[in-house]
Amino acid sequence: MFDIAVIEDPAAAEASLDPMRSRLLAALAEPASATMLAARVGLARQKVNYHLRALEQHGLIELVEERRKGNVTERVMRATAxxxxxxxxxLAAVSPDPAGTPDRLSARWLLAVAARLVQDVGELITGADRARKRVATFAVDVNVRFASASDRAAFAEELAATVNGLVGKYHDEQAPGGRDHRVVLALHPSVINAHTGTTESEES
Structure with missing residues (x-):
């Protein structure tokens, strides 16, 4: 089982978003049979089996073992992640394109960049899993509390200058055997203010 898996197929996404199937996926973090799941979620075993077949068809769950009980073979399943x-x-037809209106001060452009990040890293993970390899990545996730909006703006400008300097130092367009990498940095208000319990949008 993977820690996290990426769903790229529209039909698989639809299956995972069904409330009951999503509940079954969560329950299958630990292996279980349809009979065991039926007792947990309050559905008939036949109905649970119907949902499990759909989840298995789209690669969201997998067979762990088969147990023989009398004349019945019980299939024990587990989520793949x-x-x-x-x-x-x-959602390829309506997925955002950050190249359309690049604006580093736009929250919606940031969301488009984040969506591209999910798409790109998802494709890398899918390919690496097939090849049984790891993807070389690096990420920084920190919180910073600014005393004022001007401090925040100054931080953003200094961060941009620092990154541009590093890119200029290490980027080599002509390097034989070199490989392109994408660097994404984001700055946004915390969704929940830990001290007041309010969202940042509620504050001045």
Whole structure:
């Protein structure tokens, strides 16, 4: 089982978003049979089996073992991952394009960049899983509390200058055997203010 898996197929995304199937996926973090799941979710075993077949068809769950009980063979299933992310690839016709209106001060442009990040890293993970390899990545996730809006703006400008300097130092367009990498940095208000319990949008 993977820690996290990426859903790129529209039909698989639809299956995972069904409330009951999503509940079954969560329950299958630990292996279980349809009989065991039926007792947990309060559905008939036949109905649970119907949902399990759909989830298995789309690669969201997998067979762990088969147990023989009298004249019945019980299939024990498990989710293929502890959690899932739906890639914008699943909504290809309406997925955002950050190249359309690049604006580093726009929250919607930031969301488009983040969607592309999910799509790109998702494709890399899918390919690496097939090849049984790891993807070389690096990420920084920190919180910073600014005393004022001017401090925030100054931080953003200094961060941009620092990154541009590093890119200029290490980027080599002509390097034989070199490989392109994408660097994404984002700055946005915290969704929940830990001290007041309010969202940043509620504050001045």
């Amino acid at each position: 502890a959690s899932y992310v739906i890639s914008p690839v699943a």
